[in-house]
Amino acid sequence: MLFHVRMDVAVPHDLDADVRAELVATEKARALELQRAGTWVHLWRVVGQYSNISVFDVADATEMHDLLWSLPLFPYMQVQVTALTEHPSALSAQR
Amino acid sequence: MLFHVRMDVAVPHDLDADVRAELVATEKARALELQRAGTWVHLWRVVGQYSNISVFDVADATEMHDLLWSLPLFPYMQVQVTALTEHPSALSAQR
Amino acid sequence: MLFHVRMDVAVPHDLDADVRAELVATEKARALELQRAGTWVHLWRVVGQYSNISVFDVADATEMHDLLWSLPLFPYMQVQVTALTEHPSALSAQR
Amino acid sequence: MLFHVRMDVAVPHDLDADVRAELVATEKARALELQRAGTWVHLWRVVGQYSNISVFDVADATEMHDLLWSLPLFPYMQVQVTALTEHPSALSAQR
Amino acid sequence: MLFHVRMDVAVPHDLDADVRAELVATEKARALELQRAGTWVHLWRVVGQYSNISVFDVADATEMHDLLWSLPLFPYMQVQVTALTEHPSALSAQR
Amino acid sequence: MLFHVRMDVAVPHDLDADVRAELVATEKARALELQRAGTWVHLWRVVGQYSNISVFDVADATEMHDLLWSLPLFPYMQVQVTALTEHPSALSAQR
Amino acid sequence: MLFHVRMDVAVPHDLDADVRAELVATEKARALELQRAGTWVHLWRVVGQYSNISVFDVADATEMHDLLWSLPLFPYMQVQVTALTEHPSALSAQR
Amino acid sequence: MLFHVRMDVAVPHDLDADVRAELVATEKARALELQRAGTWVHLWRVVGQYSNISVFDVADATEMHDLLWSLPLFPYMQVQVTALTEHPSALSAQR
Amino acid sequence: MLFHVRMDVAVPHDLDADVRAELVATEKARALELQRAGTWVHLWRVVGQYSNISVFDVADATEMHDLLWSLPLFPYMQVQVTALTEHPSALSAQR
Amino acid sequence: MLFHVRMDVAVPHDLDADVRAELVATEKARALELQRAGTWVHLWRVVGQYSNISVFDVADATEMHDLLWSLPLFPYMQVQVTALTEHPSALSAQR
Numbered sequence: 026m027l028f029h030v031r032m033d034v035a036v037p038h039d040l041d042a043d044v045r046a047e048l049v050a051t052e053k054a055r056a057l058e059l060q061r062a063g064t065w066v067h068l069w070r071v072v073g074q075y076s077n078i079s080v081f082d083v084a085d086a087t088e089m090h091d092l093l094w095s096l097p098l099f100p101y102m103q104v105q106v107t108a109l110t111e112h113p114s115a116l117s118a119q120r
Numbered sequence: 121m122l123f124h125v126r127m128d129v130a131v132p133h134d135l136d137a138d139v140r141a142e143l144v145a146t147e148k149a150r151a152l153e154l155q156r157a158g159t160w161v162h163l164w165r166v167v168g169q170y171s172n173i174s175v176f177d178v179a180d181a182t183e184m185h186d187l188l189w190s191l192p193l194f195p196y197m198q199v200q201v202t203a204l205t206e207h208p209s210a211l212s213a214q215r
Numbered sequence: 216m217l218f219h220v221r222m223d224v225a226v227p228h229d230l231d232a233d234v235r236a237e238l239v240a241t242e243k244a245r246a247l248e249l250q251r252a253g254t255w256v257h258l259w260r261v262v263g264q265y266s267n268i269s270v271f272d273v274a275d276a277t278e279m280h281d282l283l284w285s286l287p288l289f290p291y292m293q294v295q296v297t298a299l300t301e302h303p304s305a306l307s308a309q310r
Numbered sequence: 311m312l313f314h315v316r317m318d319v320a321v322p323h324d325l326d327a328d329v330r331a332e333l334v335a336t337e338k339a340r341a342l343e344l345q346r347a348g349t350w351v352h353l354w355r356v357v358g359q360y361s362n363i364s365v366f367d368v369a370d371a372t373e374m375h376d377l378l379w380s381l382p383l384f385p386y387m388q389v390q391v392t393a394l395t396e397h398p399s400a401l402s403a404q405r
Numbered sequence: 406m407l408f409h410v411r412m413d414v415a416v417p418h419d420l421d422a423d424v425r426a427e428l429v430a431t432e433k434a435r436a437l438e439l440q441r442a443g444t445w446v447h448l449w450r451v452v453g454q455y456s457n458i459s460v461f462d463v464a465d466a467t468e469m470h471d472l473l474w475s476l477p478l479f480p481y482m483q484v485q486v487t488a489l490t491e492h493p494s495a496l497s498a499q500r
Numbered sequence: 501m502l503f504h505v506r507m508d509v510a511v512p513h514d515l516d517a518d519v520r521a522e523l524v525a526t527e528k529a530r531a532l533e534l535q536r537a538g539t540w541v542h543l544w545r546v547v548g549q550y551s552n553i554s555v556f557d558v559a560d561a562t563e564m565h566d567l568l569w570s571l572p573l574f575p576y577m578q579v580q581v582t583a584l585t586e587h588p589s590a591l592s593a594q595r
Numbered sequence: 596m597l598f599h600v601r602m603d604v605a606v607p608h609d610l611d612a613d614v615r616a617e618l619v620a621t622e623k624a625r626a627l628e629l630q631r632a633g634t635w636v637h638l639w640r641v642v643g644q645y646s647n648i649s650v651f652d653v654a655d656a657t658e659m660h661d662l663l664w665s666l667p668l669f670p671y672m673q674v675q676v677t678a679l680t681e682h683p684s685a686l687s688a689q690r
Numbered sequence: 691m692l693f694h695v696r697m698d699v700a701v702p703h704d705l706d707a708d709v710r711a712e713l714v715a716t717e718k719a720r721a722l723e724l725q726r727a728g729t730w731v732h733l734w735r736v737v738g739q740y741s742n743i744s745v746f747d748v749a750d751a752t753e754m755h756d757l758l759w760s761l762p763l764f765p766y767m768q769v770q771v772t773a774l775t776e777h778p779s780a781l782s783a784q785r
Numbered sequence: 786m787l788f789h790v791r792m793d794v795a796v797p798h799d800l801d802a803d804v805r806a807e808l809v810a811t812e813k814a815r816a817l818e819l820q821r822a823g824t825w826v827h828l829w830r831v832v833g834q835y836s837n838i839s840v841f842d843v844a845d846a847t848e849m850h851d852l853l854w855s856l857p858l859f860p861y862m863q864v865q866v867t868a869l870t871e872h873p874s875a876l877s878a879q880r
Numbered sequence: 881m882l883f884h885v886r887m888d889v890a891v892p893h894d895l896d897a898d899v900r901a902e903l904v905a906t907e908k909a910r911a912l913e914l915q916r917a918g919t920w921v922h923l924w925r926v927v928g929q930y931s932n933i934s935v936f937d938v939a940d941a942t943e944m945h946d947l948l949w950s951l952p953l954f955p956y957m958q959v960q961v962t963a964l965t966e967h968p969s970a971l972s973a974q975r
Contacts, residue, residue: 026276027164028298029173030358037323038892038955056209067162067175068210069122072203072941073885073948073961078124080162085275086216086298086357093358100323106358108167108218108276108298114151115163121941123963125738132703133227133290167276168220168283168296180940181737181881181963188738195703201738203883203941203963217354219363228417228480246399257352257365258400259312262393262466263410263473263486268314270352298357304341305353311466313488315548322513370465371406371488371547378548385513391548393408393466393488407544409553418607418670436589447542447555448590449502452583452656453600453663453676458504460542488547494531495543501656503678505833512798560655561596561678561832568833575798581833583598583656583678597829599838608702608765626874637827637840638875639787642751642868643695643758643771648789650827678832684816685828691846692924693868694933721969732922732935733970734882737963743884745922750845751786751868773788773846773868773927779911780923790928797893846927853928860893866928 026082027066027109028089032102033076051097064092080109121177122161122204123184127197128171146192159187175204216272217256217299218279222292223266241287254282270299311367312351312394313374317387318361336382349377365394406462407446407489408469412482413456431477444472460489501557502541502584503564507577508551526572539567555584596652597636597679598659602672603646621667634662650679691747692731692774693754697767698741716762729757745774786842787826787869788849792862793836811857824852840869881937882921882964883944887957888931906952919947935964 036045059065067080083089093104111118131140154160162175178184188199206213226235249255257270273279283294301308321330344350352365368374378389396403416425439445447460463469473484491498511520534540542555558564568579586593606615629635637650653659663674681688701710724730732745748754758769776783796805819825827840843849853864871878891900914920922935938944948959966973 028357029164029166038895040323053209057211057214060211068207069124069175069204070207070945071124072205072883072945073959077207078202078204080164087300089298090300090355090357104358106298107173108279108296109164109173110167110275110277110280112163112165112172114148116152116155119152123737133230135703165280167218167280168294182965184963185735185737185965199738201963203944203961205940205942205945219354219356228420243399247401247404250401258397259314259365259394260397260470261314262395262408262470263484267397268392268394270354297363299354299363300357302353302355302362304338306342306345309342313547325513370490372490374488375490375545375547389548391488393469393486395467395470409544409546418610433589437591437594440591448587449504449555449584450587450660451504452585452598452660453674457587458582458584460544487553489544489553490547492543492545492552494528496532496535499532503832515798560680562680564678565680565830565832579833581678583659583676585657585660599829599831608705623874627876627879630876638872639789639840639869640755640872641789642693642755642870643769647872648867648869650829677838679829679838680832682828682830682837684813686817686820689817694924694926718969722971722974725971733967734884734935734964735967736884737965742967743962743964745924752870754868755870771868772933773849773866774924774933775845775847775850775927777923777925777932779908781912781915784912788927800893850925850927864928 026085028081028083029107029109030079030081030093031071031076031105032079032098033074033104034098034102035075036098036101048097048101055096059092064088121180123176123178124202124204125174125176125188126166126171126200127174127193128169128199129193129197130170131193131196143192143196150191154187159183216275218271218273219297219299220269220271220283221261221266221295222269222288223264223294224288224292225265226288226291238287238291245286249282254278311370313366313368314392314394315364315366315378316356316361316390317364317383318359318389319383319387320360321383321386333382333386340381344377349373406465408461408463409487409489410459410461410473411451411456411485412459412478413454413484414478414482415455416478416481428477428481435476439472444468501560503556503558504582504584505554505556505568506546506551506580507554507573508549508579509573509577510550511573511576523572523576530571534567539563596655598651598653599677599679600649600651600663601641601646601675602649602668603644603674604668604672605645606668606671618667618671625666629662634658691750693746693748694772694774695744695746695758696736696741696770697744697763698739698769699763699767700740701763701766713762713766720761724757729753786845788841788843789867789869790839790841790853791831791836791865792839792858793834793864794858794862795835796858796861808857808861815856819852824848881940883936883938884962884964885934885936885948886926886931886960887934887953888929888959889953889957890930891953891956903952903956910951914947919943 036048056065056068060068064081064083065079066082069078071078081089081092083092089106093099131143151160151163155163159176159178160174161177164173166173176184176187178187184201188194226238246255246258250258254271254273255269256272259268261268271279271282273282279296283289321333341350341353345353349366349368350364351367354363356363366374366377368377374391378384416428436445436448440448444461444463445459446462449458451458461469461472463472469486473479511523531540531543535543539556539558540554541557544553546553556564556567558567564581568574606618626635626638630638634651634653635649636652639648641648651659651662653662659676663669701713721730721733725733729746729748730744731747734743736743746754746757748757754771758764796808816825816828820828824841824843825839826842829838831838841849841852843852849866853859891903911920911923915923919936919938920934921937924933926933936944936947938947944961948954
């Protein structure tokens with residue numbers, strides 16, 4: 026099933042620069058891994074924000090939560106989760 | 121370029137049933153046409169809402185505005201438009 | 216999977232009394248049917264509001280959406296949907 | 311009587327790791343104890359949030375307050391309390 | 406137990422004047438009755454608003470809900486309900 | 501005249517424990533003194549919050565401000581002040 | 596005592612033009628009368644809004660409420676009332 | 691002096707089509723006239739909204755208010771007015 | 786021209802007491818100076834808040850901005866600025 | 881294409897004064913450079929705020945994002961981005 030997620034990142038200004046760099050690098054590696062696995066289906070940057078809008082394809086809500094909870098930057102994010110379903114006007118629904 | 125759009129529809133309760141049905145049918149036809157043209161790239165239903173979350177691929181902001189403005193249900197929608205760009209952690213950015 | 220839903224009802228004051236009574240009766244019948252089926256797991260009244268807080272157990276987001284969309288009072292509700300998962304401190308998680 | 315409670319936890323990033331671990335463990339022990347006692351009736355995790363949605367069955371508002379106030383993580387929570395009552399369309403009300 | 410309630414009234418401008426006068430008179434009679442019964446403990450007008458702030462002393466949440474739901478002006482009110490308990494610095498708590 | 505006041509307290513987590521205890525004790529002593537003087541007419545705890553809802557009977561707005569400003573916990577409070585007057589449906593107004 | 600009041604006016608579009616003109620004229624006459632009496636101390640227009648910001652000098656909260664409640668446009672206003680007192684840095688406080 | 695103004699238009703759905711067309715045409719004529727006069731300095735459409743963002747160069751706040759108040763669509767607009775001044779990093783300030 | 790300004794002050798709890806006292810004293814001196822000059826026309830305390838509501842009479846928006854920006858407490862304030870103009874029902878407008 | 885951007889700056893009070901001065905100077909140099917290049921088309925100060933309202937003319941959303949992301953004060957800003965298009969009542973649209 027699909028979840029739409031917006032993540033707004035706010036890393037504290039006084040976080041150690043090395044810790045921060047390590048966090049960002051680990052986050053990126055995890056994002057690439059999940060995209061390659063077909064779980065993190067879309068990942069876009071919001072213009073002018075330290076934010077992304079993403080779509081995930083997961084088995085259920087538990088997989089969605091565990092995935093987000095384990096992101097390296099999770100403690101520094103505001104996260105909004107919205108459940109999606111097929112739109113009746115989507116091409117995929119014209120069967 | 122990509123725009124993320126959320127549309128929340130609120131058709132007045134007292135709108136004539138035929139007018140309403142015609143509006144909804146015309147809106148669907150337009151949505152299908154724009155999806156086939158590759159402009160309306162994603163179209164999802166928000167669970168539990170008369171709302172969709174969409175992504176459009178347009179030449180520029182003017183095309184985006186004209187497209188939204190001309191939707192049959194536009195007068196009955198609240199629309200939120202967010203400009204997107206490639207995320208540095210997206211697979212497509214790993215070149 | 217579980218969804219937490221809050222429904223705030225606002226039937227227009229000028230709706231015909233018979234139509235309204237019919238809507239409310241049909242809504243109640245549907246709520247009872249879904250509770251008996253084990254789908255509408257919890258249904259509570261919010262004190263002092265024409266609102267309920269509910270928990271649904273559905274196969275997926277599509278079933279959740281279709282259920283809400285087809286409620287007789289849906290056109291007169293504000294609906295908030297929140298995906299739930301097992302809490303690590305819940306008794307059910309102590310295995 | 312029943313109260314619906316949402317707790318959003320925000321432990322400061324600079325809290326000592328041992329203090330934090332102790333707090334979380336004590337909170338969990340208390341949650342289990344109250345669930346076993348039949349007071350903390352439901353405890354769900356909100357997907358993608360360090361938050362729970364709970365339902366408590368207590369004698370009165372004073373018991374509800376004292377319970378929440380004495381939770382180990384209370385100083386780090388935003389808490390929303392909503393009084394519930396039986397819904398006229400609930401199965402339990404069809405007598 | 407005590408509930409703090411704020412009621413903001415918005416009677417539609419096009420309501421028939423006689424219906425409105427009848428509603429207001431019935432509401433007042435009911436308020437007086439409940440005050441004499443010791444249930445509606447406090448009733449104040451908010452300066453500059455068609456609103457009141459009230460405190461009710463009821464057996465439980467169900468009595469609170471039924472009382473509010475049955476007020477003649479309930480369909481035209483926004484209602485906020487807040488559960489109260491004894492404050493540890495109140496005179497009544499110094500035993 | 502009467503003022504309705506809600507105070508939401510947020511003492512910083514890193515405040516010295518002795519300073520905090522002293523503040524809380526002084527605040528309580530002041531609250532008791534003002535209740536005995538008939539100025540702080542009502543003082544309730546909001547369930548699940550480090551907050552109170554109070555009603556004050558003061559000579560004028562200046563007395564109200566000076567009282568609040570001089571509370572020991574004032575620097576750590578969010579305060580909402582609402583002027584009250586007699587409600588036309590209050591028992592006291594039926595003369 | 597002084598109250599700061601902001602009034603935002605929203606007369607319904609379908610109000611009869613004569614009724615509207617009468618309301619506006621009566622409101623203006625009342626505003627002038629109260630200014631001449633020294634009660635409505637300041638009356639400013641907010642730029643670009645059908646709104647005013649005013650300061651009233653009244654005996655107490657009851658006079659303030661009765662004055663606002665009896666304004667001809669009151670049923671069509673959103674009103675915000677803020678109690679004022681002398682500022683310690685005001686010239687008038689340097690005695 | 692310069693004012694930044696955002697206007698969000700919401701013409702009622704049931705307004706007579708001819709009245710609406712006349713309003714829109716008159717509004718456009720007025721906008722062109724004020725642009726030619728050098729008063730309405732910038733006029734942009736917000737993408738996806740029946741809204742504009744404008745900058746006006748007027749003698750003072752009174753001219754700004756009278757201009758907005760007399761716009762044909764003013765009764766159907768939400769208007770936000772923000773006073774501007776020269777930015778110290780603007781080219782025009784590098785003298 | 787007139788500007789209505791609300792200033793909400795929040796000096797950090799850990800600011801050095803001497804620095805704070807100096808800031809407050811300098812702010813007061815500046816406020817008195819500007820009142821004597823006829824620029825800071827009104828200065829009121831909001832009851833129960835570390836806030837003021839003020840009206841300034843300045844030549845233009847630039848003078849308004851420079852005045853606010855140079856206030857000693859400016860870095861610790863939230864400031865809301867509203868442009869005012871003469872109200873058509875004000876006594877001063879009856880010429 | 882044009883973007884409307886509002887930037888609200890909040891540099892932490894405890895940032896080293898030299899670091900801050902360097903940041904502000906670098907920001908100003910960058911703003912001047914981008915104005916001279918014709919990219920940062922308008923830059924205004926919001927009266928009474930550490931904020932600016934700007935209009936940028938960029939090739940696409942990616943250029944807009946990279947520009948904002950690389951501003952020296954970006955980590956200390958709240959940024960709101962709004963896509964603009966030509967207004968049908970703008971002089972430039974009368975062809």
